[in-house]
Each structure stands twice: as structure tokens, then as C-alpha cells.
Amino acid sequence: MTTATDLPMDEIAARLGAVRERIARACDRAHRATSSVCLVLASKIQPPAAVAAAYAAGARDFGENYVQEAIAKRAALAHLREARWHLIGHLQSNKARVAAENFNLVHTLDSLRLANALARAHPAPPMPVLIEVRLGGEASKSGVDPDAVAALIESVRALVEVRGLMTIPPAAANPSAARPWFTQLRELRDRLAARCGLALSELSMGMSEDYEVAIEEGATIVRVGRAVFGERVR
Ligand SMILES: *Cc1c(COP(=O)(O)O)cnc(C)c1O
Secondary structure, eight states: OOOOOOSOHHHHHHHHHHHHHHHHHHHHHTTOOGGGOEEEEEOTTOOHHHHHHHHHTTOOEEEESOHHHHHHHHHHTTTOTTOEEEEOSOOOGGGHHHHHHHOSEEEEEOOHHHHHHHHHHSTTTTOEEEEEEOTTOOTTSOSBOGGGHHHHHHHHTTTSEEEEEEEOOOOOSSHHHHHHHHHHHHHHHHHHHHHHTOOOOEEEOOOTTTHHHHHHTTOSEEEESHHHHOSOOO
16 A cells, blocks of 8 residues: 655654644633533544554544545454444445445434344444534535434434534634634534433534534534544645
């Protein structure tokens, strides 16, 4: 495999430490425990060696976008016994079985069809999922529009374990411009939790540019790639 990161491995450890430090400070500002935020390293396109370097530096949660790439990487990294794998990219129903076998949490549930496929592959215990919400309503993005989430939760809650919501907000000019989207996702979660009688405790939101703002707005999972691994190069 070609090396798709330009960062030496000790640089990955240093950058991971810096991100952890910033997460701790954001938690302080929000009067939250640092342990209330799970750092998922978005490792798409990164070579197994980069993931292994982050693991050696203490990272345990990794987010992959493409099922095939993730399976190859997991096979190369089978010795990382404590690694947890998150599917953060769009999932097609025909890949649901492989996804259910290879991931601990699917962040991108967006249809009843997909929930049915996951339930067939992973009936008991039900597969843990988050619902991907398309806050900006962009046709080019996957996810469910905010006003359709309640109905989707009702139709899938007997099939999968809905733990919360995930979003990739519209591009913002700077981190504080992203804040209203994060606030919106939290408020949507609060309304849905009351309406559906579910905890929906997980909020997966915030990436390299804006994870600190997301934490201030209640993120329980942040998905960080470039801030740890450097720019993605093919
Ligand atoms: C790539 C990716 C991230 C991480 O993005 P960075 O800007 O590299 O931090 C987070 N979430 C999803 C869904 C991604 O595809």
C-alpha cells in the first residue's frame, strides 16, 4: 500500500496529544467531564501504519467511510485487539451484512430499508446506530431531513438500537459559524428524546475544524481526521 500520509509516526502521536488537550479544555469550558466525549479518528485513506501509530499513542476508536477499505484495514490491524470501528460514511443496504460484522457503531442510518438489512444481519442484540441528519437539506448529501427523523425512529426502533444522532453540517467559513448547526442537532435530539421516549444520548458532530465548538454544544462523539493524520493525499 502506498503511504497516504505525509506525517512521520511520532508526529501523529504529538498531534493526537494536542487534540486530546483541546478536547479537555473544551470540556472544561462546557463544565463537562472529559470522559463524556469519545474521540473517533477518521482514518479514511490513511494507511494501516498511521492507524497503528495512533493506537500505540492510545487511540481506540476509528471511523471509516468505505466498507471495503475498512475490511482490508481491519485485516491488516487484527492485532489491535481493543480497537473499535465506526462506520461514518454512507452505507448501502447491500453492504449491511458486511458492515454489521465489521463495525461497532453505524453513524449513518438513513432509511427503513437499511435498518431492515442491518436487523437481518445483526438481529440480537440489535445493531447500535445513529441517525444521520441532513440539517442543511442539501440534495447532494445523504441523511434524513430534520422533520423526518421522528417517523424514521418510530419505524426502525424495533429493528436497531438507536443511540442518537449524527450530522455533517453545511460548510462553514469558520468554527463559530458552525455553532448554530450543532445547537440545532442538540435541540432536535432533545425534542425527539422526549417525543419517542428514548435517551438518544449520543451526538456525533464536529470534525477537525470545529470539534471544540461541537463539544461546547453537547457533542459526545467527535470525528477528527486531518488534525491528527495531516492532509489526506491519494
Ligand atoms: C473525513 C470525515 C471526518 C473527518 O474530517 P476531518 O476534516 O479530516 O477532520 C469526519 N466525519 C466524516 C463523516 C468524514 O467523512
